[in-house]
Amino acid sequence: MTIPKEYVPYEIESKWQNKWNESIYYFNWDEAECPQYIIDTPPPYPTGNFHIGNSLNWCYIDFIARYKRMRGYNVMFPQGWDCHGLPTEVKVEEIHGITKNQVPRSEFRRLCEELTSENIRKMRETMMMLGFSIDWSNEFITMDPSYYVKTQKSFVKMHDKGRIYQEQHPVNWCPRCETAIAFAEVEYESRQTYLNYLYFDDLKIATTRPELLAACVAVAINPSDERYNDFIGQNVKVPIFGHEVAVIADKDVDPSFGTGAVMICTFGDKQDVRWWVEHHLPLRKAIDKNGLMTEIAGNYAGMKISECKEAIIEDLKRQSLIYKQEQIEQNVGMCWRCKTPIEILSEKQWFVKINSEEILSTADEIDWIPEHMKIRLKNWTGTMEWDWCISRQRIFATPIPVWYCKRCGQTLVAKEEWLPLDPTQESAPQPCECGSTDFEAEEDVLDTWMDSSLTAIHVAGWLSEHEMRLPTQLRPQGHDIIRTWAFYTILRSVALTDTRPWDTILINGMVLGENGHKMSKSAGNIISPHEVVDTYGADAFRQWAAVGGTPGSDVMFRWKDVVSASRFLQKLWSIYRFSISHIENFNPETDHIPPESLPVVDRWMLSNLNRLIESTTESMDHFQFDETFKSIRGFTWEMVADNYIELVKSRLYGNDSEEKKAAQYTLHMVLNTLVRLLSPFVPFIAEEMYSRLSSGSVHLSTWPGVERKYIDENIEIQGELIKDIVASIRRYKSESGMALNAPLKKIEIYAPLEDTTDIRGATNSEVELISGKPDFEYVPVSVKPEMGIIGPRYRKKAGAIVKKLSLADPLEVAKEMESGKMILDVDGETIEVDPEAVSLEREVKSAGREVDVLDVNGSIVVIVK
Numbered sequence: 001m002t003i004p005k006e007y008v009p010y011e012i013e014s015k016w017q018n019k020w021n022e023s024i025y026y027f028n029w030d031e032a033e034c035p036q037y038i039i040d041t042p043p044p045y046p047t048g049n050f051h052i053g054n055s056l057n058w059c060y061i062d063f064i065a066r067y068k069r070m071r072g073y074n075v076m077f078p079q080g081w082d083c084h085g086l087p088t089e090v091k092v093e094e095i096h097g098i099t100k101n102q103v104p105r106s107e108f109r110r111l112c113e114e115l116t117s118e119n120i121r122k123m124r125e126t127m128m129m130l131g132f133s134i135d136w137s138n139e140f141i142t143m144d145p146s147y148y149v150k151t152q153k154s155f156v157k158m159h160d161k162g163r164i165y166q167e168q169h170p171v172n173w174c175p176r177c178e179t180a181i182a183f184a185e186v187e188y189e190s191r192q193t194y195l196n197y198l199y200f201d202d203l204k205i206a207t208t209r210p211e212l213l214a215a216c217v218a219v220a221i222n223p224s225d226e227r228y229n230d231f232i233g234q235n236v237k238v239p240i241f242g243h244e245v246a247v248i249a250d251k252d253v254d255p256s257f258g259t260g261a262v263m264i265c266t267f268g269d270k271q272d273v274r275w276w277v278e279h280h281l282p283l284r285k286a287i288d289k290n291g292l293m294t295e296i297a298g299n300y301a302g303m304k305i306s307e308c309k310e311a312i313i314e315d316l317k318r319q320s321l322i323y324k325q326e327q328i329e330q331n332v333g334m335c336w337r338c339k340t341p342i343e344i345l346s347e348k349q350w351f352v353k354i355n356s357e358e359i360l361s362t363a364d365e366i367d368w369i370p371e372h373m374k375i376r377l378k379n380w381t382g383t384m385e386w387d388w389c390i391s392r393q394r395i396f397a398t399p400i401p402v403w404y405c406k407r408c409g410q411t412l413v414a415k416e417e418w419l420p421l422d423p424t425q426e427s428a429p430q431p432c433e434c435g436s437t438d439f440e441a442e443e444d445v446l447d448t449w450m451d452s453s454l455t456a457i458h459v460a461g462w463l464s465e466h467e468m469r470l471p472t473q474l475r476p477q478g479h480d481i482i483r484t485w486a487f488y489t490i491l492r493s494v495a496l497t498d499t500r501p502w503d504t505i506l507i508n509g510m511v512l513g514e515n516g517h518k519m520s521k522s523a524g525n526i527i528s529p530h531e532v533v534d535t536y537g538a539d540a541f542r543q544w545a546a547v548g549g550t551p552g553s554d555v556m557f558r559w560k561d562v563v564s565a566s567r568f569l570q571k572l573w574s575i576y577r578f579s580i581s582h583i584e585n586f587n588p589e590t591d592h593i594p595p596e597s598l599p600v601v602d603r604w605m606l607s608n609l610n611r612l613i614e615s616t617t618e619s620m621d622h623f624q625f626d627e628t629f630k631s632i633r634g635f636t637w638e639m640v641a642d643n644y645i646e647l648v649k650s651r652l653y654g655n656d657s658e659e660k661k662a663a664q665y666t667l668h669m670v671l672n673t674l675v676r677l678l679s680p681f682v683p684f685i686a687e688e689m690y691s692r693l694s695s696g697s698v699h700l701s702t703w704p705g706v707e708r709k710y711i712d713e714n715i716e717i718q719g720e721l722i723k724d725i726v727a728s729i730r731r732y733k734s735e736s737g738m739a740l741n742a743p744l745k746k747i748e749i750y751a752p753l754e755d756t757t758d759i760r761g762a763t764n765s766e767v768e769l770i771s772g773k774p775d776f777e778y779v780p781v782s783v784k785p786e787m788g789i790i791g792p793r794y795r796k797k798a799g800a801i802v803k804k805l806s807l808a809d810p811l812e813v814a815k816e817m818e819s820g821k822m823i824l825d826v827d828g829e830t831i832e833v834d835p836e837a838v839s840l841e842r843e844v845k846s847a848g849r850e851v852d853v854l855d856v857n858g859s860i861v862v863i864v865k
Contacts, residue, residue: 003580007573009537009566013684017128020687024700025065025133027076029466037073038472039065040456040502042485043080043142045087048119050126052519053478053511055529056555059545060508060625061476062132066680067620069133070703078459079127079134083116083143084397084448086177086337091115092396100395105424112396113143126529130538131683133699140458142451148398149420150463151451154496155401156416158352163495164390166411168348170266170273171389172333175291175305176340179393180349182447185484187336190329195258197324198316200236203228203247204323206258208330210316211309212265214241214297215286220262220275223249228261238263239321240312241298248279267344270385287343289393305343350391350400350444354491356381362490367504369623370552373479377490380483388488390447397445399423404440405432412439453488456501468497475502479509479552506623509554516556527557539682540565546629546681568633569685572678575641576689579671582652584692586664588672593665595709597658601758602666604719605644606710608635609670613704616677625681632677640670643723650761659757668693673704718753721859725749726762728856732863744863748846750774751859774860776853778842780810789837800826805838814840 027038039061044054065077092111093099100108120141127134140147158164171180197206200219216238221228228247235244245263252271253262264275266283275281288294293303300308316322333342359381368374391400399422401414410432414421418429423441431437454462460470470493477485486505493501512518513525520526532541543565549555595603612635619628644667651663672693679686679698690698729747730740744765749756753769760767785802794801804824805813816822817835824831844851846862854861 003577005574005577007570007685009539009569009684012688013129013131013538016684016687017131020697022134022136024697025069025075025077025135026137027078027135028074029461031074034072034074036076036469036473037065037068038076038459038469038474039078040459040472040475040489041078041080042477043082043140043452043455044123045085046081046083046116046119046123047087048122050123050529052527052529052557055126055130055541056511056545056548057476057478057508058127058130058132059542060506060551060623062542063546063620063625063680064474064476064506064623065133066683066699067703069699070676070680070701072702075135076138076459077133077135078138078140079136080140080452080455080459081116081120081142082448082452083113083141084445084451086179086394088112088116089394089396105395108395116143129533130529130541133683138459140455142398142448143396145420147458148451150454150458151398151446152401152414152419152421153416153463154454154492155446155450156413156419158492158495159413161495163353164350165353166348166350168346169351169386169389170276170344170346171349172342173289173345173347174335174338174340174342175287175289176338177335177394178289180347180389180391181335181342182389182449182484185336186333186342187339188331189334189339191332192327193330194325195328196313196316196322197259197326198239199321199323200239200261200263203231203236203261204259205261205263207263208328209265209268209309210312211293211300211305212268212286213238213263213312214293214300215265215267215284216241216243216245216263217266217276217281217284218245218264218279219247220250220253220264221247222251222253222255222260224251225253225255225260227255231261239319240315250275250279266346269344273344273385283346285346287345289345289347291343349389350446351387352390352491354384354387356384358494359487359490362494362500365500366490366502369504369506370550373482373505373507373552376479376482377486380487388447388491390450391444392447393443394445397448398451400442400444400446402442403428404442405434405436406438406440407436408432408434410434449484449488452485453492456489456493457497462497470497470499470501472502473504475505477505477507479507482507507552509549509552512554512556514556514558519557532562536562536566537569537684539569539684542681542683543568543629546625547633548626550626551623568637569682571637571641572685572689575636575645576671576692578645579667580692583664583668583671586661586668588665588668591661591665593662598662598666599659599757600715600718600754601644601647601722602662603710603712603715604722605639605666605670607712607716607719608639609673610706610708610710613673613677614706617703617706620680629681632674632681636674640674644670647723647726647758647762650764651758654761676701676704721751721753721857722756722759725751725854725856725859725861726759728854728861729759729763729765729863732852732854746864748774748862748864749859750862751856774846774853774862776851777845777848779845780814780840781843782841783808783810783813784839784841786837786839789834793834793837794831797826797829797831801831801833805833810840813838 041061061077065075069075089100089112092115096111142148155164172186174181193208195206195208196210197204205219219236221232231247232249234247236247237244264272266276267273284296285294286297287305291305293300293308295301300311335342360378363374363377401419401421401423403412403423412428412432424443428439456472457470460472461468489501493499510518513523515525517523529541540562544561612631616628616631648663651659654660675686675689675698686698733740733742741764747763747765747767749769750773756767756769783805785805790801791798804826822833824833844853850865852863
């Protein structure tokens, strides 16, 4: 079969996508000999779009998985899907023109599952297109009962341990999503707002939230602020609403902000919550779950928060209760899903207890790459204001397996053997302790992080027929979800198994557009993986991922990097095409050649090849994909294509001989090694090349090992010298207007070399290796006047002097220069000319022959003309 000249990615990649048997990537649960390497893979949200950020992360994971398999590990590269959540509910409402409350819960959930399944199908196709070696036998889908039964059992187990509880408590609330959210789901945005200065009777206070006046329960003053000492312990009347509140002292009040007097509302922010708890203040709810003002807001009841704010400010102005407004910048807490400003409401919710010391000590048991990313987890853990709120007021999520007795109010938590179940669809299997069978189902569902925080223990075999294999070896994830996925997984793994979830956590960055900004629809800089693959192929895309950046750092997408990757694939293909034509009938097993029998250039190549194996293995062990691939690419392009092949071509094209077999042996070894080194990064072209070099799949082969018998520093020095000598001679030919394959009369080399076989072949010339130092005779052949000296010094006579020198005998001029002065007869006048005003062009002769001399790194190369 003829190998085409051009590399066509689509043909090669589609061929192997259809041929590959995915079972070669399956994890063997019964394996006892090979060390395990389980990867706790991120389960993406099934939007239907496996975007470029996902693709970057999965490229990293695939590089590791393929490498570790080649190193002899029993690798699990599972694929999960984190299905539950609000975006799917919103999309279903949009597609079907309904709201979640217009159809039965079971029907709405069915529509969500239907959409999710279709989105998963689309994303699977993209992942297959990109050549990821996923273990599909260990796929998990969080909306399936087979998975969420574990979420429900984890709820029951942690409840039984006292680590999950239900309580009326302030929570972060999104009025748009109509649900409680955790602290980790709050993002902060800087906005401009007004600080309003109000009269509380004779006391002046400043607030950015006058719409919460109805919820005011106290005014706080710093006890060290002498301006207001007389007010402490008194009551003041809240403007507009008229109810009286106490003025209390608290050292946390900042006297320099506003007036130094602060109104405490239930709840304006986290500080209000702290004061409410510490001072045992009453609760006044001015905002409901829908973001509307409650009855205590009086005339403003039913208004949206923003409407109420405007109306109250107008009324305060009308009553002369506002005496100043100033614009300030404020950090506003936002729901990370819909970007709506959050409120803090007091609601009955389910919580997971957070043990910060336990989380931090466990984090210290884990190897963080890069190490500084652990600081993000530590900083986040130190800012937790209250426990993790895990209940959500939605539908498409894991049901909380709980009922409430209508007679006595007792909470009935499901037993593990009853699970999985949906309490809104199934009755409690046993009566309450009071004997009643009349229950109300818990309609709240669990936070989706309750599902995804189990991935590590799930893939390790928790609650399955397999022996549990915790800790897993690797968690790859983005730095944006350290405070969520990493934090919650550590918490849950320790709570449920008393074991760290992973040995190592590898953090990747985000993908930036060509303008250096984060990719987004609004910025118009989003690139789809399909756009890249359709034009340049998956291997080119994967190359971009490999060389684009280091773990932990953001990666810029640039089309020129993909084009460069494509060019390398073509170069690799050209090397492969040339090599196969010379080694396809060569049998490396029967034609094995001992290292000491190989010519210098072959040994030079194999020494450098083994150093490459050594450095790339170390880089891969440290997840330095960019260093690894750049080293392989540079070696392939420069060492192999530009130098080695050019040096040994004459042997490869020559008659069958030991020297030809040595070149074939070396080229086969080089190509076979490079294909295996490249296979984790560019699996498609690597498989195609390997199919002509060996039997089976390259992805079932072993990672090359270092053979130290080939590493020889002296041989490397000789090889480099041979390479440089050949390059110098080619440059000499080019500068002399000669064809590169034109023979020279003879080349004599004064250098410590063992052989000149490949210099002779590459220059197509007779080559003699001579010991000692050359004996040269430098014969003057022409005189060159230095006009820069003669002109200024001799002025009007300069022209006559130059003419005289041009006609002079070079040998006579040389003798006079050696004496230190030259005497010229110029128009009857004797003139003494300084030697520096003249230079001589000399011809080199060796043993009476005319030669050219090249100095190559201190070694002399004589070209006989």
